[in-house]
Amino acid sequence: MSAAIQTTRLTKTYGEKRALDAVDLVIEEGSIFGFLGPNGAGKTTTLRILTGLARATSGSVQILGHDVALAGNDVRADIGFLPDVPGFYEWMSADELLRFAGRLFGIGGAVLDERVAMLLNLAGLGDVKTKIGGYSRGMKQRLGVAQALVNAPKLLLLDEPTSALDPMGRKDVLDMLTSLRGRTTVFFSTHILADVERVCDTVAILDRGRVVTQAPIDELKARYGVQKVVIEVTDGGDELAQAIGRQKWATAVARGPDGAIEITVTDVGTAQREIPAMVAARNTGMSRMEAGEVGLEEVFVELVGGEQR
């Protein structure tokens, strides 16, 4: 399978500030790729370079086999893009905007009619006849997603597509992205971990302009997500937690909101053998013991959250 996007040592500086620092990314065709990072990590800068809106200070970007700095209209014809805060001609209606966007791609006639109707329906704007100037932020975001799909793009680039949406709108957008799997390469930036975990097959984590890691989500969890054991005891939880924290196989111990003890472990087998013994030695009852599921959030916090920001 070939790469839809490949960046090589992509660097962008603004004066002294290094917004992107030698970013290497490879996004396979057909994948749904989550580009994750805290605010200010450089996600939007990366997307602006990928779309040709900004120029890299150094390094190169290949999009669908073209060098983005040289390709011009050829590569843009196959891309759909939603910026983080989409701008529209507020005197247009949604229908007019989508027709305008479609015509820029050379689409017309019955194909455009059909596509505009389908996308208006998808965006939940089929019955809205008012001008875009009167839309809520959520409506604009949904219209932004619709216009990004008007050319049936091979590559869909989305910058924080769900950040302005209510839960239903967010679900609709994520379902729509999921439905594109295998047909369109989707690259979307977000700081919402749950969205990435729900729809993405591969993820890169960006922190302060550097790619901290890039891998399939499952591989990432296995690589970075040291396993977790959760136990609940009838009494003496604090003392037990302190004792567990002194064990070599326990790298972190935290108390859950319901009094559970959450232990991050390096060797789950040893933990599963020794924890019941420690509980029994204190003559305490154990009401629950299970291996907790490691989430992307733990990986993210471990990779970017632990350092002083």
Place this chain on the structure above:
Amino acid sequence: MNGFVVFAAKEVREILRTWRIWVLPGILLFFALTGPVLARYTPEIVGALAGSQLGGLKLPTPTYLDSYTQWVKNLSQIALFALIIIYGSIISAETRNGTAVLVLTKPVSRAAFVIAKASVHSVFLAVLVVMGTLLTWGLTAAVFGKAPGSALWSSAMVWLVFGVLFISLMTLLSVLIGSAAGAAGAGLGIYALVSIASIWKPLGSYSPAALATQPASLAAGKDAAVLWPVLTSLLLAVVLVAFAAQAFRRKDL
């Protein structure tokens, strides 16, 4: 080419459906309607306002040339100032509102974006100047009884070249200066410099600076050698738009 045509068509619809259809047309319509009447009745108006203070001073009888001069002076001053202020954001408004991103991530080159805007608004100005001049011509004929067209049309068309030159200039300034007020201020400053430069004979005879004063001379029925200033202005307008396209191509959005 397709992207250019579609974007240019958008620009036309934007003119027709936003404030742009009211402001510059409204200003020119006002001057076209009032200019001939004011020119015809200025002696009476001045006499009524001044009363006996002017003593035996008698103002010359106005002619159709006064009406033409009024129209071209209004174009050269107030209409040009309005044009400079309005077009201070011709490009930057789209970059600021995010609509440039909407368009430029589709198959539209940055050069097409800039050239389409400068072209459509130059044509818009031409339509307004032709309509305003037609109205002035008709009203002048009605008020003065005669209105030979050559002085009026030659002066208006020469001014139109100057107006197109300033649309090109504002296109470049709006690419270089993100603030609409900043670009408009720079445009007004350049207009002041051009007006001063026109006093120096070589510039006042061959360069675009000549067009700051020559339309008024033509409207007054005087001869003026405008071929070189018109040619150099049109050439400069093309060069300015080319620079604007090049500067916009290199700009991070």
